[in-house]
Amino acid sequence: MDEKSAAQEEKARLKKNLRASLLIVLPLTLLAFAFSPGLLAASALGIDPGPLSPEEAPLLFAGIELVLALAMLLACKSALMRGVRLLFKSPCADSLVAVSAFSAVIASLLLIVQMALTGDALFHELLFTPLGILLTFTLGGKYLEVRLAAQKASLDEEEGVVPPGAEEMMAEHEAERQRREEEERRKKESEARYRELEALRAEERRLAEREARRERGEAPPAKEEEPAASDAPKQEKATKTPEHTPLLAVTDNAALRFLAFGLLLAIADAALWQTMGLDPLQTAIFFFAVLFFACPAALFFASPFALPEALKKCRAQKILVKNVSVFGTLKHVSAIALSKSGGITEGRPFLATIVGEGLSDSAILGLAASAENGVSHPLARVLVTNAVKRGARLMRVSATSSIPGKGVEALINGRAVRLGKREWLEEEGVLISNSLLTQGDQFASRGKIVIYLGTGSSAKGILVFSDEMRSDMPRTIRLLEALGVQTVMMTGDCRTAAKRTAKDAGISLCRADLAPADKAKEVRMLQAHGHSVALLAAKKEDAEAAAMADVVLAMQTSEIAPDILIDSGDPSHIPQLITLSRKAVRAVRLALALAFLAAVLAAVLLHASLFFGGDLRFLPLLAILSMLAGVVAAALVPIGLKGFKFAPHTLDY
Numbered sequence: 001m002d003e004k005s006a007a008q009e010e011k012a013r014l015k016k017n018l019r020a021s022l023l024i025v026l027p028l029t030l031l032a033f034a035f036s037p038g039l040l041a042a043s044a045l046g047i048d049p050g051p052l053s054p055e056e057a058p059l060l061f062a063g064i065e066l067v068l069a070l071a072m073l074l075a076c077k078s079a080l081m082r083g084v085r086l087l088f089k090s091p092c093a094d095s096l097v098a099v100s101a102f103s104a105v106i107a108s109l110l111l112i113v114q115m116a117l118t119g120d121a122l123f124h125e126l127l128f129t130p131l132g133i134l135l136t137f138t139l140g141g142k143y144l145e146v147r148l149a150a151q152k153a154s155l156d157e158e159e160g161v162v163p164p165g166a167e168e169m170m171a172e173h174e175a176e177r178q179r180r181e182e183e184e185r186r187k188k189e190s191e192a193r194y195r196e197l198e199a200l201r202a203e204e205r206r207l208a209e210r211e212a213r214r215e216r217g218e219a220p221p222a223k224e225e226e227p228a229a230s231d232a233p234k235q236e237k238a239t240k241t242p243e244h245t246p247l248l249a250v251t252d253n254a255a256l257r258f259l260a261f262g263l264l265l266a267i268a269d270a271a272l273w274q275t276m277g278l279d280p281l282q283t284a285i286f287f288f289a290v291l292f293f294a295c296p297a298a299l300f301f302a303s304p305f306a307l308p309e310a311l312k313k314c315r316a317q318k319i320l321v322k323n324v325s326v327f328g329t330l331k332h333v334s335a336i337a338l339s340k341s342g343g344i345t346e347g348r349p350f351l352a353t354i355v356g357e358g359l360s361d362s363a364i365l366g367l368a369a370s371a372e373n374g375v376s377h378p379l380a381r382v383l384v385t386n387a388v389k390r391g392a393r394l395m396r397v398s399a400t401s402s403i404p405g406k407g408v409e410a411l412i413n414g415r416a417v418r419l420g421k422r423e424w425l426e427e428e429g430v431l432i433s434n435s436l437l438t439q440g441d442q443f444a445s446r447g448k449i450v451i452y453l454g455t456g457s458s459a460k461g462i463l464v465f466s467d468e469m470r471s472d473m474p475r476t477i478r479l480l481e482a483l484g485v486q487t488v489m490m491t492g493d494c495r496t497a498a499k500r501t502a503k504d505a506g507i508s509l510c511r512a513d514l515a516p517a518d519k520a521k522e523v524r525m526l527q528a529h530g531h532s533v534a535l536l537a538a539k540k541e542d543a544e545a546a547a548m549a550d551v552v553l554a555m556q557t558s559e560i561a562p563d564i565l566i567d568s569g570d571p572s573h574i575p576q577l578i579t580l581s582r583k584a585v586r587a588v589r590l591a592l593a594l595a596f597l598a599a600v601l602a603a604v605l606l607h608a609s610l611f612f613g614g615d616l617r618f619l620p621l622l623a624i625l626s627m628l629a630g631v632v633a634a635a636l637v638p639i640g641l642k643g644f645k646f647a648p649h650t651l652d653y
Contacts, residue, residue, distance in 0.1 A: 058121040062112045069105065069128040076101070076135045079142065093299055096255040097138050099262075100295030104131040107288035114281060127292060130623035134295065137627060141300020148304050148311075148324065249328050250585055251303060254592045255295075258599075262294020265603070293603045293623065296595035298630035302588045305634050309641040310584040317646050318567040319577070326563045329551050330581040333485060335531035336574070337523055337545065340491035340498065341378065342538025342555065344505055345467040349378055351386045352448060355439050356461040364461040366392035368453055371410035371417050375402055378539065379451065379465060404541075405492050405515025407451070418454045419463075421494065423513070430454035436462055447500040449493055469504060470555075472572045477506040479575035485534075488526065490519045490545070519545035536574065553577075576646050583644060591637040595630030602626035 073080065076097075083098030104127040115122050270287045278286075307324050314321050321327075338344050354361040369387035372380035373394060387394060398411040407420015409428075418425055422440060425432065432452065440450045440462050449465040470476075477487050488509045489502045498512035511522050523545050526533045535542070535549035538558040546552045546560050554562035556569045566573050602622040 058115050059112065062108075062115065062126060065126055065128040066108070066112070069108070069131055072132045072135045073101065073105070076139060079138065091256050091259060092252040093255040096259045096295050096299065097134070099259060100292050101131060101135060103288040103291040104128070104134075107285050107292065110281060110285045110288070114285070125620070127289065127620060127623065130292070130620050130627070133624055133627055137298070137631060138300055141298075141304060144304035145300065148308060249325070250588055251299060251592070254589070254596075255299060258294050258296065258299075258596060261596075262291050265294075266290040269607075290603065290606070293599050293606070293626070296592070296599045296627070296630045298591060298595035298627070298634040301631055301634040302591035302595070302637075306584055306587040306591065306638040306641065309638050310580055313580060313641075313644055313646065314577075317570075317573060319573060320565040320567060322561075322563050322565075326551060327581040327584050329532065330534065330564075330578055331585045332532040333534045333551060333578055335486040335488060335526045336480060336534040336536060337488045337490050337519075337526065337549065338507070339519070339535070339537035339539065339542050339545075340489060340493060340501060341467060342542075342558070343536040344473055344489060344501060344507075345469050347378070347467070347538050347555070347557075349382055349449065349465045349467040351382055351463065352466040353443075353464045354461060355436065355464070357433060357436055357459065359460045361461075362390065362392050364453055364463070365390060366394060367412065367417055367455065367460075368419050368451075368463055370395045370397055370412055371400065371408050371419050373397065374400070375408060376540065377402075379449070380408075382465065383463070405513075405518070415455050419451060421513075422450070422452050423494075425452050425454050425459060428454075429457060430459055431457055432459040441496060444494055444496040445500060447497050447504065449497060469501065470569075470571050472570060474504070474506050476571040476574060479572060480578075481506075483575055483578055485575070485578065486526075486531065488522070490514055490522055492516075492541070516541045516544050520548050523548040534574075536571075573646060580644060583641060587637050587641055591634035594633035594637065598626045598629035598633065 079094045080098045080101060083092065083094030083096070086092050087095045087098065108126045108128055108131075111122050111125055114120070266287045269290050270283055273283045273286060274280075303324075307327065310327060311321060311324060341347055341349065354364055356364050359367075365383070365387050369383045369392060372383045374380075384394075386392075395412050398414075400408065400410040402408050403420070403424070406424040407418060410417045410419075418428060418430060422432065422437070430452075432454075436452070436459055440452065443450050443462075443464045447469075449467065451463045451465065452459050453461050453463065480487055486509065487507045488511060489498065489505070489507045490511045491498045491501075492514050493501075493512055495510075495512040498510050502508075502510040511518075514522065519542060523533050523535065527548070527550075532550045533548075534551040534553060535546055536553045536555070537546060537560060538554050540559045543560050546562075551564070552560065552562045553564045553566065553574060554560065555566050555571065558565065564577065566577075602625065605622055
C-alpha cells in the first residue's frame with residue numbers, strides 16, 4: 001500500500017470514529033446536564049419521572065454513562081494504545097490523552113463506588129461526559145491533521161506547484177529508502193539464520209560428543225555445558241509504524257510538559273488533602289480528577305489551525321513543501337550549507353573557453369567529450385553537447401573510470417586521457433606547463449571552473465566553464481545572516497575559484513575541493529557543533545550530504561528529493577521560509593499556551609470549589625468550558641499569520 005492510499009485509509013477511519021464519537025457524546029451530555037441534580041427542568045415542566053429519576057436511581061444512570069464512555073474509549077483505541085505503549089519509553093501527545101482518559105475513568109469509577117457505599121446521588125459529578133468531549137476533540141484534531149495533509153497534496157497537484165518530474169523524483173527517493181530498509185532487514189534475517197545455524201551445529205557437536213563418551217564407556221561430565229544465551233538466535237522485533245504522529249514535534253513536547261505539571265499538581269494536592277484528614281477514597285477521586293485536567297482538548301487543534309495558513313502562503317509563491325512537519329525543523333535551522341552548483345549558482349554551466357597547448361580546440365573538445373561520454377556529471381553533459389554542436393569527432397573509448405571529486409580517466413586509441421582537477425593530474429604524474437598553470441589560475445581567480453586535459457604524461461589544454469551566480473544570492477546571504485543563520489559554501493571546485501564565488505556572494509565560510517563524501521562530513525561537523533543544518537543543493541553528487549542534513553532545499557529542478565522545492569527560483573524565499581516557519585511554530589505554541597492557561601484557570605476554580613464546597617459538583621462543567629476555551633483560542637491564534645507576506649527585499653514583514 002502506497003503512502004497516499006494509507007493516508008486516505010487513515011482519513012476514512014478517523015472520520016468514521018469521529019462520527020461514532022459524536023453520536024455517543026450527545027446522550028452523555030443529555031444524561032449529565034438534562035438530568036441535572038434536583039431535576040429542575042423537569043420540575044419546571046411539571047414532569048415526575050418517579051423511580052427513573054437520577055436521584056432515585058443514580059447507579060442506573062452512572063452505569064449507562066459508563067457503557068457510553070467505554071464505547072468512546074473503543075473509538076479512540078488506536079491512539080490510547082499507542083499512548084500507553086510509549087508512556088514510559090518516549091511520551092507523546094497520545095500518552096497525555098491516555099493518562100487523562102484513564103484518570104477520568106478511574107475517578108468516575110471511584111465515584112460510583114462511593115455512591116454504592118454511601119447511597120449519595122453523585123452521578124452529576126461523573127467525568128464521563130468531559131471524557132467523551134475530550135476524546136471527540138482528540139479524534140477531530142487528528143482528522144484535521146490527516147485531512148490537511150491530503151488537501152496539501154491535492155492542491156499541489158491541481159495548482160501545478162510540483163514541477164515536471166518532481167513527484168517521480170520523490171517517489172524514486174522513497175523507493176530507494178525502502179530498498180535500503182529492505183536490504184538491512186534481509187541482512188539482519190541472514191545474520192539471525194546464521195546464528196541459528198551455528199547454534200544447531202554446536203548442539204549437534206555436543207550431542208555427538210556425549211554419544212561418543214557413552215560408546216567408550218566414559219562417565220558423562222558432572223555438568224554439561226548448555227548453549228550460551230548469546231548463542232541463541234536473536235529474534236528481531238518487528239517495529240510497527242505509529243498509527244499517527246502530530247504535524248509538529250512541538251505538540252509532543254508540550255504534551256510532556258502538561259503531563260508533568262498535572263502529575264506534580266495531583267501529587268501535591270493528594271499530600272495536602274491527606275494532611276487535612278480527608279478520606280482516602282475521596283483523596284483518590286480528587287487525585288485523578290486533577291490529573292484529568294492535565295490534557296488540554298486543543299492539543300491536536302493547534303497545528304491543523306495554524307499550518308494551513310503557512311501552506312497557503314507557500315503555494316502562492318510556487319513553493320512545494322513535501323511535509324508540513326518540516327516547518328518544525330526549519331524553525332530551528334541555525335546553519336545552511338549551500339552547494340555551489342545548483343545552489344549558489346544557476347546550475348546551468350556552459351563552456352566559456354578552451355585553451356590548448358599543442359592541440360587544436362576541436363581536438364581538445366573531442367578528447368574531453370569522448371572521455372566524458374556516458375558520465376552523469378553536469379560538466380560531462382555540457383562537453384558532449386558542445387562537441388556535437390561544434391562537429392568535434394567523438395572517438396571510441398576502450399576503457400573509462402570516473403574518480404569522484406577528481407576527474408575521469410579513459411583509454412582512447414591506446415592513449416591514457418585524464419580530465420579533471422589540476423591536483424589530481426599532478427598526482428598521476430602529468431606535467432603541466434607554467435603557461436597553462438598561469439592561465440588556469442587567472443580563470444579560477446575570477447570564479448571560473450577550470451578542468452585540465454592530459455594525454456600520456458603531459459597536459460594539452462584547459463577547459464573553462466562558467467556557471468552564473470543567482471542574482472539574488474548576495475541579498476539572500478545578508479538576510480540569512482540577519483536571522484542568525486551561518487552560511488557555508490560546499491563545492492568540489494578548487495580553492496581559488498571557490499573563494500572568489502564565496503566572496504562575491506558574501507559567504508564567510510568556504511569549503512572547497514570536496515568529494516561527495518566530504519560534503520556529508522561537513523554537514524555532520526556542523527551538527528556536531530550544535531547546529532541544525534539546512535542544505536541547499538540540486539545535484540546527485542550532494543545526495544550523501546542531503547541524507548545527513550536536517551532539511552533539504554532545492555531551487556526549481558533538482559536531481560535529489562528535497563523537503564522544500566522553491567519553484568520560483570528566488571533564493572530570497574529561503575530566509576523568508578525560515579521566518580514563516582518560526583512564526584507558524586510560535587502560533588502553535590501560543591495556541592497550546594492559551595489552552596494550557598484555560599486548563600489552569602479551570603483547575604484553580606476547581607480547587608476553590610473543593611476547599612470551600614468540598615465536592616466536585618462543578619467539575620464536569622469546568623472541564624468542558626476549559627476545553628471549549630482552548631479550542632477557540634487555537635482557532636483564533638493563526639489569524640496573526642495572515643499578515644505575513646513574502647516581501648522581495650526585506651525581513652520586515
